[in-house]
């Protein structure tokens with residue numbers, strides 16, 4: 563099964579057969595459970611004959627959740643391809659003001675979730691659509707960004723809380739290129755629970771790791787102590803890129819498995835000391851094409867090759883491993 567996302571209007575109107583509505587009520591996500599299932603899904607359903615797709619969305623939201631007063635807007639189009647047979651739909655975002663009684667139809671239960679529930683109907687499709695809604699906020703509305711940040715932060719905290727208490731191997735792209743780094747300090751942006759930061763600290767670097775997940779930072783502190791080393795952790799939400807300006811300057815910056823926003827990318831050169839090294843390694847566009855990972859979080863083909871006139875590109879590699887498709891870049895700041 564393949565899920566693809568398209569800009570709004572990219573799919574011909576008559577091909578759109580489904581409307582799916584990610585909806586917030588009192589800052590929580592509305593998920594619904596079909597009477598015959600024990601899994602959760604985003605409200606949505608099939609377009610009726612000659613129905614406007616926007617009407618489908620409003621009708622389905624009411625029928626599946628009981629939402630009586632809400633604002634709704636389209637986000638993007640999508641396709642789900644099974645056995646080479648694509649079906650198309652439109653994804654909407656709604657903010658519900660009033661939830662009334664649930665109409666006596668197919669849905670058995672409506673529940674509010676702070677983050678996407680674990681037991682999902684069609685988990686791959688639902689999680690991609692949910693992530694897409696979250697990422698679409700980034701470009702549009704400041705208040706929503708707060709909600710998104712809160713939800714994503716809770717998701718990441720849960721992720722780290724549930725992870726085995728075991729430090730995983732550092733990234734091979736970093737290990738293989740560590741000789742290119744300048745002696746001295748490192749800023750690890752979106753450091754997670756510290757596999758790379760701790761590897762660098764045990765190799766003589768002074769490392770600061772920043773991330774918005776307090777759980778991740780707590781684990782990093784624990785692992786560093788266990789390894790007999792030290793990494794300074796700082797909780798920073800990178801959605802507010804300006805916070806980076808208050809940091810020191812570094813001999814190296816690494817960003818692994820996280821696609822920085824444009825604002826963060828813009829600030830990186832000024833955070834580097836002269837001759838400083840910037841290493842970025844994360845999913846590339848093939849992760850979207852082949853695995854349906856949201857395009858937003860993938861580097862486009864050669865996206866960073868000409869990104870920094872003030873930096874020299876020392877290395878650029880596209881590679882594949884068991885986790886997927888990656889691009890790695892290493893830049894150096896000129897005098």
Ligand SMILES: C[S@@+](CC[C@H](N)C(=O)[O-])C[C@H]1O[C@@H](n2cnc3c(N)ncnc32)[C@H](O)[C@@H]1O
Nearest residue numbers: 718752753754773774775798799800801818819
């Ligand atoms: C896939 S993990 C990568 C962790 C680490 N760099 C590694 O290679 O193992 C992505 C990290 O980005 C962090 N993150 C996501 N959005 C963030 C944000 N807005 N601000 C700060 N950290 C964020 C998450 O908490 C998570 O630790």
